[in-house]
Amino acid sequence: MQGTRLDTARIRAARRVIDPIFLDTPLYRCEALERVLGCMVSVKLETANPVRSFKARGTEVIASLLAGDGSGAVVCASAGNLGQAIAWSGRGRGLDVTVVASRFAPRAKLDRIRALDARLELVDGDFDLARERAAAIARHDGIRLVEDSLDIETCEGAATIGLELVDAAPSFDAVLIALGGGALATGVGHVVKSLAPQTEVICVQPLGAPAMTLSWRRRRVVTTGSTDTIADGVAGRRPIPAVLDDLLVVADDAVLVQEASIIAGMRMLLDHAGLVVEPSAALGVAAILEDRDRFAGRHVVTIVCGSNVDVDAYRRWVGAAPVHGS
Amino acid sequence: MQGTRLDTARIRAARRVIDPIFLDTPLYRCEALERVLGCMVSVKLETANPVRSFKARGTEVIASLLAGDGSGAVVCASAGNLGQAIAWSGRGRGLDVTVVASRFAPRAKLDRIRALDARLELVDGDFDLARERAAAIARHDGIRLVEDSLDIETCEGAATIGLELVDAAPSFDAVLIALGGGALATGVGHVVKSLAPQTEVICVQPLGAPAMTLSWRRRRVVTTGSTDTIADGVAGRRPIPAVLDDLLVVADDAVLVQEASIIAGMRMLLDHAGLVVEPSAALGVAAILEDRDRFAGRHVVTIVCGSNVDVDAYRRWVGAAPVHGS
Numbered sequence: 001m002q003g004t005r006l007d008t009a010r011i012r013a014a015r016r017v018i019d020p021i022f023l024d025t026p027l028y029r030c031e032a033l034e035r036v037l038g039c040m041v042s043v044k045l046e047t048a049n050p051v052r053s054f055k056a057r058g059t060e061v062i063a064s065l066l067a068g069d070g071s072g073a074v075v076c077a078s079a080g081n082l083g084q085a086i087a088w089s090g091r092g093r094g095l096d097v098t099v100v101a102s103r104f105a106p107r108a109k110l111d112r113i114r115a116l117d118a119r120l121e122l123v124d125g126d127f128d129l130a131r132e133r134a135a136a137i138a139r140h141d142g143i144r145l146v147e148d149s150l151d152i153e154t155c156e157g158a159a160t161i162g163l164e165l166v167d168a169a170p171s172f173d174a175v176l177i178a179l180g181g182g183a184l185a186t187g188v189g190h191v192v193k194s195l196a197p198q199t200e201v202i203c204v205q206p207l208g209a210p211a212m213t214l215s216w217r218r219r220r221v222v223t224t225g226s227t228d229t230i231a232d233g234v235a236g237r238r239p240i241p242a243v244l245d246d247l248l249v250v251a252d253d254a255v256l257v258q259e260a261s262i263i264a265g266m267r268m269l270l271d272h273a274g275l276v277v278e279p280s281a282a283l284g285v286a287a288i289l290e291d292r293d294r295f296a297g298r299h300v301v302t303i304v305c306g307s308n309v310d311v312d313a314y315r316r317w318v319g320a321a322p323v324h325g326s
Numbered sequence: 327m328q329g330t331r332l333d334t335a336r337i338r339a340a341r342r343v344i345d346p347i348f349l350d351t352p353l354y355r356c357e358a359l360e361r362v363l364g365c366m367v368s369v370k371l372e373t374a375n376p377v378r379s380f381k382a383r384g385t386e387v388i389a390s391l392l393a394g395d396g397s398g399a400v401v402c403a404s405a406g407n408l409g410q411a412i413a414w415s416g417r418g419r420g421l422d423v424t425v426v427a428s429r430f431a432p433r434a435k436l437d438r439i440r441a442l443d444a445r446l447e448l449v450d451g452d453f454d455l456a457r458e459r460a461a462a463i464a465r466h467d468g469i470r471l472v473e474d475s476l477d478i479e480t481c482e483g484a485a486t487i488g489l490e491l492v493d494a495a496p497s498f499d500a501v502l503i504a505l506g507g508g509a510l511a512t513g514v515g516h517v518v519k520s521l522a523p524q525t526e527v528i529c530v531q532p533l534g535a536p537a538m539t540l541s542w543r544r545r546r547v548v549t550t551g552s553t554d555t556i557a558d559g560v561a562g563r564r565p566i567p568a569v570l571d572d573l574l575v576v577a578d579d580a581v582l583v584q585e586a587s588i589i590a591g592m593r594m595l596l597d598h599a600g601l602v603v604e605p606s607a608a609l610g611v612a613a614i615l616e617d618r619d620r621f622a623g624r625h626v627v628t629i630v631c632g633s634n635v636d637v638d639a640y641r642r643w644v645g646a647a648p649v650h651g652s
Contacts, residue, residue: 021354026374028347045374046351052600116421164629169519274378276600276632319645 001197004246005152011159018060018160019092022049025161025170027301032272037288040299042275043173044161047281051112053233053306058157058183062146063089066155072211074097075137076146077130079233080109080182081306082154086146098143100134102126106278106310115192126227149213151242158184162191164300172199173298178282178305179203179212179254180234188303189250198268203247203254203293204283206262209235209291210272213254215244230317231262233306235278240287261286267318269304276314278306327523330572331478332516337485342388345418348375351487351493353627358598363614366625368498369599372605379559379632381411381593384483384509386471391479398422400465403456403470405506405559406435407632408480408633412472413442418639422567422600424469426460428452432558432604452562475507475569484510488517491627496524498623499595502610504527504631505580506560508519508569510512514629515576529573529580530609532588538645539580541570549592555589556643559606559632587612593644595630604635 003027026045033041046054059082061308066074073096074087083099090097099113103122113120121137123129131147138145146156165175165188175192177185189201205213208229214222227235247254265282268289269275284302289293341349352371359367372380385408392400399422409425416423423432429448439446442455447463449455458475464471472479491501491514491555497575501518503511514526531539534555540548546569573580591608594615595601610628 021352024350026352027349028374028376030375032438035441043374047600048369048371048374050354090410112358115361265501268340270602271637274373274635276602309600311597315645319641326469 001193001251004190004245004249006155006159006185008188008191008194011156011163012116012192012265014156015160015163017064018057018157021161022056024164026036026196030273030306034273036268037285037293038292039297042299042301044165044303046161046304047277048242049072051081051084052308053081053085053159054161054184054303055081056088057160058154059085059089061153061157062086063093063095066095066144071144073141073143074146075100075134075141076148076193077134078148078245079127079128079235080105080113081233081298081308082108082148083113083118083174084116084308086247087113087118091117093110093213098137100128100137101207106308106313108162108310109308110152112201112308118151119214126237127235129233149183150240154183157187159187159191162188166191170299172301174200174202174295174300176287176300176302177203178280178283178303180280181236181240182212182247183301184305186243186246186250190246195248200252201250202287205230205234205254205256205288206231206283207256207258210256211237212239212244212247213256215239215252216247216251219248230259231279231283233278255287257283257286257290261289263317264289271317275304276309277304278309281305281307327519328575330512330516330575331396331568332481332485333564334511334517334520334574337482337489337517337565338645340387340482341486341492341644343352343390344383344483347380348386349486350490354576356599359594362594363611364599364612365616365623366619366629369627370491370627372487372630373603377407377410377414378634379407379411380484380487380510380629381407382414382482383486385411385415387479387483388412388477389419392470393419393423397470399467399469400424400472401426401460401469401568402474403427403453403563404437404474405453406431407438407559407634408474409444409448409496410435410442410634413439413444416614417443417554425461426456426463428456430633432639434636438634439612453561475509476566483513483515485517487629488514492517492521496625497522499552500526500528500621500626502626502628503527503529504560504609504629505531506606507562507566508573509537509633510629512569512572516572519576527576528613529577530613531560531580531582532557532609533582534581537583538565538570538573541565541578542573542580545574556585557609559604572615579615583609583612583616584623587615589643596644601630602633602635602640603630604632607631607633623632
């Protein structure tokens with residue numbers, strides 16, 4: 001494998017500063033899902049923790065570094081999950097946390113950021129506008145800007161999931177990873193391609209927010225004008241060049257899925273696995289639904305990366321009749 | 327503490343024969359629940375595994391013993407979760423598994439028992455009738471009868487949850503445990519009262535299936551004529567004397583809750599924790615809802631013991647408007 005910005009020894013070291021509550025998350029086969037999806041399916045569950053997403057793996061690394069060097073304040077842009085995670089990690093270490101988010105982000109995510117004692121600033125635009133605003137705050141206040149996927153600690157934290165996957169036996173034929181900014185995909189992908197290269201690394205993004213996938217396919221950054229997806233956690237328009245470079249090394253494929261498949265995936269995870277997930281966490285199941293032949297009989301693991309949904313919206317999405325079969 | 331049938335050294339030994347996929351389950355504070363319940367709430371999550379309940383901790387112990395002594399067949403009565411668990415544990419060890427259940431048990435539980443290659447026999451009556459039928463099969467066929475809560479391995483398996491709770495820091499003020507046959511309550515209770523005696527052990531049962539609670543209160547076995555609760559997992563009528571004896575030693579209290587509180591508890595776990603649970607797993611939250619003053623400001627842990635629900639029934643129970651506050 002070509003080099004990436006990640007380093008496996010550093011990822012192993014990251015495990016030692018992450019609160020164990022976020023590590024060694026459940027990983028198990030879900031046979032009820034297998035019967036409807038036609039392949040062996042293991043779930044890597046990143047929702048059973050205080051922030052209900054995988055993001056704290058990275059923010060624990062960041063916050064421990066900041067606390068260690070005496071930094072008192074940090075600002076980040078967030079689609080919602082990073083903000084909760086940095087608020088949680090920062091609160092425990094006495095950091096002053098500011099989160100910038102879109103006012104269109106799910107209310108549950110925004111409420112939980114506030115509840116974790118972070119300062120929350122809303123922008124009248126999308127995640128990429130929040131990124132600009134967070135950078136401006138960092139410059140103005142002279143405080144640390146955390147940039148998801150660009151800051152290597154966010155990738156290293158996510159990569160600890162990869163360590164837990166490659167330790168599993170038997171090994172997987174493919175790992176399905178939600179693709180947004182790329183921290184999860186490049187982090188997990190780096191570990192998988194380094195330590196279990198026979199496992200296919202497949203990134204999954206909504207058709208309505210395809211910037212990183214299009215960039216991966218064209219091998220250069222492609223930005224898009226707007227996004228149109230319920231998968232708010234992965235809805236970016238402006239891929240980061242350094243992250244794309246890593247993704248080009250570690251991803252075997254990047255696929256785009258329709259909104260209807262994301263919703264069907266959420267329903268299947270509820271009906272057959274008893275799991276409430278946010279749309280981004282259903283991308284893996286959506287990818288199987290859209291290409292059953294590709295996965296038939298193989299053993300895939302899908303990272304269920306978050307469960308922060310507005311309950312009303314969730315009920316609208318999955319409230320129809322249960323999904324039997326497909 | 328007076329003696330019980332349980333022994334902490336044997337419980338520690340049990341951990342070594344249980345598939346690790348069922349051990350060291352998530353244990354985390356849920357602040358969103360805390361805001362609506364008025365106390366510190368930690369969740370011990372027993373649903374993120376292949377059988378979606380804690381029962382496999384016990385069946386792993388049983389199946390490993392049976393496989394070790396060359397026994398080839400086993401029969402048990404089950405409300406649904408034990409049957410799935412013994413089917414899972416038995417399949418992996420080449421055992422021939424028969425499960426007897428009520429035909430009124432949730433369809434999802436029955437379907438999953440069959441899907442795990444067990445022979446399923448339905449009786450036209452409740453769980454206690456299934457117990458009689460399972461005993462008759464065992465006598466007739468000369469095979470091992472597994473009796474939930476009476477067979478010490480079922481209690482020892484459940485008790486491994488207790489080991490994980492007492493290892494947590496800080497310690498808990500109270501642990502809320504669903505009470506049915508008593509394996510979970512006596513197992514966890516034994517460990518907690520042995521190793522963290524300051525923690526209050528509170529058992530929770532539905533008003534509609536109160537036999538064990540009434541027995542605990544009167545210190546003698548009280549049977550009831552029928553049950554009337556959606557909490558199918560804990561709906562027994564005939565407490566087992568030896569189990570009651572242990573419960574009298576380890577339980578600080580046994581409380582009864584209304585059906586409306588169980589449903590409100592399920593809704594709160596969905597709305598504020600993103601967890602789908604079966605009714606029995608909401609008993610702890612129901613107990614808090616019915617006696618907020620008792621728990622105000624204290625740190626309680628509730629064991630979310632299962633998530634095997636019929637999705638249609640679940641939607642009926644929690645499908646109304648989200649619960650904000652109470």
